[in-house]
Amino acid sequence: MTTLKESGDEDNGVALAAAETKHELPEPAESENYRQGEETAAGAFFSLFRGGLIAPSDTTYDAILHCLTADTLEQRDELTKQWRDHKLEELNFIGVVGALLAGCLTSTGSWPTVLQNGRNSPWTVRTCWYTGIVFALFAVLTAAQQSIRLHRLSAHKDSLKNIRHYMGCKVRDSEGVSRIKPRRFQVYGWQASIMFLTLSVAALIIGMCILIWSSTQFGPYKRKGESSWWDSNAKLAVTWTILTLVTIVAFLVAQIMDDYALQASHPLPEFDHRHFFLTMISLGLNEVRCIVRDDLALYGTIVVSATYSLQEKHEDETLRKAITRALKHCIAEHPVLSTVVVDSDTSQPQLAQMPRMAIEDHLKILEAESILAAHDDETAALLSFAHNDRIPNLTTRPPWRTYACPLRRPQQRSTEIVMGLSYSHAIADGKSGLLFHQSLRHALQETHNLPYDDEPSFFPPSASELFPPLEKAASLDVSWAFLLGPLIGEYCPPTLKRIFGISSDSSKDCWRGAAARPPMPDRLRPIETALVHRQVTRATIDKVLSLCRTREVKLTGLLIVLTSRALAHALQVRNERFTSFRAETALDLRKCIPEAKASMGNMASAVEDTILVDESGHIGKLSNGEWETAKRITFHLQQASSTLSDQPVGLLRYLSDFRGWTLKKATQQPNCSFSVSNVGMFEDGEPQDSAGVKIRDIAFSQSADGTGAPFNLNLVSTKSHGTLNMVVTWWPGMLGVEDEGRFMEEVSDRIVEELKAM
Incomplete structure (x- = not known):
């Protein structure tokens, strides 16, 4: 008895032999259209x-x-x-x-x-x-x-x-x-x-x-003759x-x-992207959400900066050439850096790899003096400049840019530079910035041995395939119990919400910033990002971590509680009393997808927690209830980041109108007090050779979010230097207080003081 196996090499014009097996079906001789002719x-x-x-x-x-x-x-x-x-x-x-x-x-x-x-x-x-x-x-x-x-x-x-x-x-x-x-x-x-x-x-x-x-x-009650x-x-x-x-x-x-x-429709002939792009892949729903948000000018970019100690001193031109070669290495190692978004106005946008790139479009050399007008330190100055230097739309060129700021006086050479990567959230998340700097450090270390020239034009090697979006790389299962809450909360009337025990005013008593968001931005007037940068020394962090271990608390959980305490204190000074806060914390799902560990991409999700602070607390002295809250948050984050099931990002599959949903969120008051993104520790800052390229400091910052929390707390540290960098970003007008810059400085300083006092 003959068995026909599936193969990709069948001749479409050959009729099928009769394969009379129970479990094998022959492949078709030719494609067949079910309907014949036109229908009325x-x-x-x-x-x-x-x-x-x-x-x-x-x-x-x-x-x-x-x-x-x-x-x-x-x-x-x-x-x-x-x-x-x-x-x-x-x-x-x-x-x-x-x-x-x-x-x-x-x-x-x-x-x-x-x-x-x-x-x-x-x-x-x-x-x-x-x-x-x-x-x-x-x-x-x-x-x-x-x-x-x-x-x-x-x-x-x-x-x-x-x-x-x-x-x-x-x-x-x-x-x-x-x-x-x-x-x-x-x-x-x-x-x-x-x-x-x-x-x-x-x-x-x-x-x-x-x-x-x-x-x-x-x-x-209605008899004939008595009434009509x-x-x-x-x-x-x-x-x-x-x-x-x-x-x-x-x-x-x-x-x-x-x-x-x-x-009845007959599509018009369209440009076949396959004849131009090297590789194409469909984007995931989280990427689609970010694309819509970018298109509405409600979000800027993620920026990850690092301070590099180079092997030799460079003038501007030699520095540009060295970075150009290093960037070509990074693009080859991370193919997503050579991609643009195509078909962004359809329900199925795709990521396509460009056959040619112009490196000068993705590199700016800055003078420290030219960007230090608004901030005292180079890191904050570079972050602020990059956030408000808008990248062109996602469809014309890969949506990222690097900034190099030599730390020297004019007419002098320098061995230290601050390098910043600014990129769209549509192609990558916060952890991706650390992966980029890891590749960039290695490339600058081996710049003379790289197989790339310093010409601005670059032809990226064709990637056999780009890493798939999150929902294709893994199974984001959503249980009915997890789905029904958001579904009822979004679409059902208040009476039905109360029947199901879902209150529409769950965050009414929490501080949520201004009562109304600032006027909607647009392409001519995109969203603006304000920021405050603070550092916590290694000695302080080591002391705090030792204390946290005795309480079974991680640093992120503690910082969420300390941020809530600092907010309550700053608001109390302004005669506003709040003791309840709601934090949204970003999750990196790479640990659930081992093959994605070293891949740049958008693999983030998020969870929310409620924090109640003790009004009578003293600086550096948390109550037992606050320690329990930090422990509960720690356990929640560990549990949520170790599974792909019931992730909020998985609910996007039930959303049909991303643009309408985004506009709705952009006009509503936030449902949380602040968001926290801790991308962890950068562990590749020290080379094996003591004379090699080093990264002594790294900072992470995300744009103000026109659909998100009043402000973002962004955290990252380096293993070699041990300093914790905190960057607070917000959309001016979102906080609902006078002198927002001073307000966020007070909150940031209070967090640092709390850590020192512990």
């Missing part, structure tokens, strides 16, 4: 029911058909993977909606059975509603069963192939050639859950219709019927137009 609007309407019970064939039958009939094995695997992932998301959403609909139908049992005309409600009303409950429950059950089936199929070593074999069958056409087609009952089966959901809605509406029109009949038929009940029934019919017609027209446009 009426045909489009009937295709709603033909293709997959209630969904058009383009989204049901054809989607499966393409998985089975793509030209190569790689294409079939990619399409099958997309179908599986999107089907799992669809089933998860149906399960949530089905549960909410079942709850709605169950509540009809409390409606009165005696109508206003004195009659009892007909038995058909309760029959419809009870039937609707059954339909809703089976929608949930079917979605759960199919999700489990897909997960179990995906656990097999040949998962994608098995899914295709599960859905396909062999048929012979009129010429006797065997071809692969989707099993018709598989198409219907995968639509069963949405069918049950639709029938449940129909049962609810039919029951309401019978109930409302039954109230218009004559009865004990045209009373308030009849008016209600007629009005309700008209509005319901209009709604149903509008719904059907929308469905018809969507399907008709899908079938």
